[in-house]
Amino acid sequence: MTRLLLLLALGIAGAAPATLTVSGNGTPIPPLAVxxxxxxxxxxxxxxxxxxxxxxxxxxxxxxxxxxxxxxxxxxxxxxxxxxxxxxxxxxxxxxxxxxxxxxxxxxxxxxxxxxxxxxxxxxxxxxxxxxxxxxxxxxxxxxxxxxxxxxxxxxxxxxxxxxxxxxxxxxxxxxxxxxxxxxxxxxxxxxxxxxxxxxxxxxxxxxxxxxxxxxxxxxxxxxxxxxxxxxxxxxxxxxxxxxxxxxxxxxxxxxxxxxxxxxxxxxxxxxxxxxxxxxxxxxxxxxxxxxxxxxxxxxxxxxxxxxxxxxxxxxxxxxxxxxxxxFRGTALPVYSSDPALWPHLAENGPLRTLLVTNTAAGTRQLATGMPGYTLIGAKTFTEKTVQDEAYFIRLKLGPILDLPGRSLTRLVYKRLP
Known part of the structure; x- marks a missing residue:
């Protein structure tokens, strides 16, 4: 019971990883837009x-x-x-x-x-x-x-x-x-x-x-x-x-x-x-x-x-x-998250797609990384502690599910499959 209460307090008990949906026409990102x-x-x-x-x-x-x-x-x-x-x-x-x-x-x-x-x-x-x-x-x-x-x-x-x-x-x-x-x-x-x-x-x-x-x-x-x-x-x-x-x-x-x-x-x-x-x-x-x-x-x-x-x-x-x-360059593609705490943005530039995800929640959120036709080749994030330590970006271990730290901005890079 104590362990269950702890998991509930952390907000991770029984929570399914967030999924992403890519749908709609892309918008060219103007050269001076970011x-x-x-x-x-x-x-x-x-x-x-x-x-x-x-x-x-x-x-x-x-x-x-x-x-x-x-x-x-x-x-x-x-x-x-x-x-x-x-x-x-x-x-x-x-x-x-x-x-x-x-x-x-x-x-x-x-x-x-x-x-x-x-x-x-x-x-x-x-x-x-x-x-x-x-x-x-x-x-x-x-x-x-x-x-x-x-x-x-x-x-x-x-x-x-x-x-x-x-x-x-x-x-x-x-x-x-x-x-x-x-x-x-x-x-x-x-x-x-x-x-x-x-x-x-x-x-x-x-x-x-x-x-x-x-x-x-x-x-x-x-x-x-x-x-x-x-x-x-x-x-x-x-x-x-x-x-x-x-x-x-x-x-x-x-x-x-x-x-x-x-x-x-x-x-x-x-x-x-x-x-x-x-x-x-x-x-x-x-x-x-x-x-x-x-x-x-x-x-x-x-x-x-x-x-x-x-x-x-x-x-x-x-x-x-x-x-x-x-x-964040190329063409911005509409992308939606099943978790309202995760705000995703997707840019396609040649064979690569860059997904930037803001975790607005104070705690860790999980994200399912699958993207049809693409393979995940890299993922980096940072937290306020990263900055306080003047450390490098946190390199996340690649897998079908990633843990996104609370109040973080994570960049995932995908490459188009041949």
């Missing part, structure tokens, strides 16, 4: 080369966050950014955030300053995939104390900076409005921008910060599901002739240029812990599966408690998560 990051002047990538290169960044957004409206974008900073791109070890795309808000008299936030930034970028040999006009203008009224920044004023600024940059680079592409959330008043701001500027934006952007770090672990993780609905809502907004009279007929891309589980940079909870890492990977995969073209995690290295490592180079769980996520 493992993009924000970076800035205060993030010395050269001090964390191994960590940076281990996640194979697909894009870097610079200067990223509020700092872009606190300092001018000049030739020196753009040369610094070009050097940072060169450190990644990959062909990393550049997203440059222009200055829009002015914190002082004479700030370089005018159209002619945006044009000069384009000339400076060209002189530095910096190829910019997107110029993002400003950062979170929906918060200028509340956080910056300037209620004049309506969506219409921002749209006017967007048009003016865009026109100035196009005179320097006729092939330039433009992103915005980079509002602060995927729901609530921020979406009203985005909708007003779409109505006024739907004819000129190329990458429609917003941010995802669902909590302040005080939610329960379970509630915080559950918010990852919401990003899919946000994408659907924004796509519907874009295609609506009534709400987007100037641009509903245009095919543009969607992007999330900042995302993290908590916006409270001063608190490590749900940023520098396992829950924050699992949420980050989940959100990136869900955005990619929803067809979002660009996603940029905040941030690549230490920005408070954001980042893959701290300023001393000590790894955080997010580093392990994005090392797993760099393999």
């Amino acid at each position: 493992n993009g990051f924000n970076t800035s002047w205060q993030m010395p990538l050269v001090e964390a080369l191994d960590a940076v290169r281990s996640v194979a960044p697909t894009s870097l957004r610079f200067p990223g966050g509020n700092v872009g409206d606190d300092a001018d974008l000049n030739a020196q900073s753009l040369n610094y950014f070009r050097s940072s791109l060169g450190l990644t070890g990959t062909n990393t795309a550049a997203i440059v955030q222009t200055r829009v808000f002015a914190t002082r008299e004479g700030a370089h936030n005018r159209p002619e300053d945006a044009a000069q930034a384009a000339r400076d970028a060209r002189a530095a040999g910096l190829k910019v995939a997107y110029w993002e006009i400003g950062n979170e203008p929906d918060l200028y009224a509340a956080n910056r104390g300037d209620p004049s920044w309506t969506p219409e004023k921002y749209c006017h600024t967007f048009r003016a900076q865009r026109e100035a940059i196009l005179k320097v680079d006729p092939q330039a592409k433009f992103a915005g409005p980079a509002v602060s959330k995927g729901t609530g008043p921020a979406m009203n701001y985005l909708a007003a921008f779409v109505r006024a500027c739907g004819d000129v934006v190329d990458l429609l952007t917003w941010h995802e910060y669902p909590t302040d770090g005080t939610a329960t672990d379970e509630a915080a993780l559950a918010t990852a599901r919401e990003v899919t609905a946000h994408v659907q809502n924004i796509r519907a907004l874009w295609r609506d002739p009534q709400r987007n009279p100037l641009g509903y007929h245009r095919n543009i891309a969607l992007g999330v240029t900042e995302y993290s589980l908590s916006w409270r940079s001063t608190s490590a909870r749900h940023l520098a812990d396992q829950v924050g890492a699992l949420w980050g990977a989940e959100t990136a995969m869900r955005l990619a599966e929803a067809g979002v073209a660009v996603s940029s995690y905040f941030a690549i290295i230490a920005a408070g408690n954001h980042g893959l490592v701290d300023l001393a180079g000590v790894p955080r769980p997010t580093l392990y998560a994005f090392q797993q996520l760099r393999h």
